[in-house]
Amino acid sequence: MLNDELKRNPFQVPENYFDLLATRIQSNCQSKSEPRSIFSVWKPRLAFAGGIAAVILLSISFFSYFGADNKASSLDAAIRNAVYVSDGYGLQVSYPYNSRSRGFSYVFAGNKKIDEDIMIKHLALRNVNLNDIVSARY
Amino acid sequence: MFRDPTRKNYAFNLIIRKYQERLYWHIRKMVVSHDDTDDLLQNTFLKALEGLESFREESQLFTWLYRIATNEALTFLRKKRTRFMLPLVDVEGQLSNSLESDVYFNGDDMQLKFQKAVLKLPEKQRLVFNMKYFEEMKYEEISEILGTSVGALKASYHHAVDKIEKFLKDD
Numbered sequence: 526m527l528n529d530e531l532k533r534n535p536f537q538v539p540e541n542y543f544d545l546l547a548t549r550i551q552s553n554c555q556s557k558s559e560p561r562s563i564f565s566v567w568k569p570r571l572a573f574a575g576g577i578a579a580v581i582l583l584s585i586s587f588f589s590y591f592g593a594d595n596k597a598s599s600l601d602a603a604i605r606n607a608v609y610v611s612d613g614y615g616l617q618v619s620y621p622y623n624s625r626s627r628g629f630s631y632v633f634a635g636n637k638k639i640d641e642d643i644m645i646k647h648l649a650l651r652n653v654n655l656n657d658i659v660s661a662r663y
Numbered sequence: 664m665f666r667d668p669t670r671k672n673y674a675f676n677l678i679i680r681k682y683q684e685r686l687y688w689h690i691r692k693m694v695v696s697h698d699d700t701d702d703l704l705q706n707t708f709l710k711a712l713e714g715l716e717s718f719r720e721e722s723q724l725f726t727w728l729y730r731i732a733t734n735e736a737l738t739f740l741r742k743k744r745t746r747f748m749l750p751l752v753d754v755e756g757q758l759s760n761s762l763e764s765d766v767y768f769n770g771d772d773m774q775l776k777f778q779k780a781v782l783k784l785p786e787k788q789r790l791v792f793n794m795k796y797f798e799e800m801k802y803e804e805i806s807e808i809l810g811t812s813v814g815a816l817k818a819s820y821h822h823a824v825d826k827i828e829k830f831l832k833d834d
Contacts, residue, residue, distance in 0.1 A: 531773070531774065535769055536692075536695075536767060536770075537768070539697070543687075550679050
């Protein structure tokens with residue numbers, strides 16, 4: 526039943542397709558198979574590593590900035606309260622005795638009103654930890 | 664000749680010229696569309712170029728190229744079938760429908776019906792049928808390309824012929 530007439534190829538190709546095919550295939554194959562430079566091989570990996578590094582740096586910056594800001598504002602609030610209580614002319618910050626320190630007491634005193642910003646900076650420079658403050662009084 | 668770097672391009676050009684038409688029609692019968700065939704044929708020769716130096720000559724160059732082209736066509740159809748993780752697509756049904764609107768199909772009604780019957784065959788059976796019926800290859804050659812025993816190929820071909828004849832009678 527499957528006669529030879531059915532073997533005739535009913536499919537066609539665009540005009541001159543096979544005449545140009547070898548040249549086209551060869552030029553495409555050669556451009557694709559040319560050895561790539563070291564930079565082009567590493568480029569995607571470098572881009573990926575750069576992206577990861579950027580994300581890590583941004584995360585660190587974000588947390589250090591906002592983390593420090595929160596800490597500073599808490600310290601700032603504590604000192605402002607203390608200053609309010611002490612009428613602004615002195616402040617004593619007491620630290621408990623623990624394994625890290627032998628206790629610490631620091632006194633701001635003077636005959637003029639203490640500049641709050643200076644006090645904050647001063648405490649920050651001495652690495653005063655807000656959690657360590659037991660009391661703040663004149 | 665292709666192991667000599669100064670003559671590799673020349674050798675590759677000869678290989679393309681010698682096998683381009685046979686490989687084209689082999690792929691075209693499987694994927695139907697001319698544009699898809701053109702892409703797959705380029706991939707076939709690109710892979711051949713990449714593997715040319717390691718080609719061991721244990722098999723004939725012709726058999727090796729046919730194997731690459733066959734794998735390209737089968738991979739293409741499988742990807743089409745499972746695209747986008749959607750339920751399996753009836754690729755053969757799509758190919759069959761595309762025949763009627765294909766500008767590069769110039770068959771009469773009988774040939775259209777016949778091609779549709781061939782497209783109804785399972786992938787591997789269709790491959791065997793095309794290679795035996797249209798390309799008139801020997802079972803031994805087909806066996807080397809597909810890695811299937813001659814006995815299994817004969818059985819597969821006869822099943823395919825039966826199915827096609829039944830389809831043509833019933834329709």
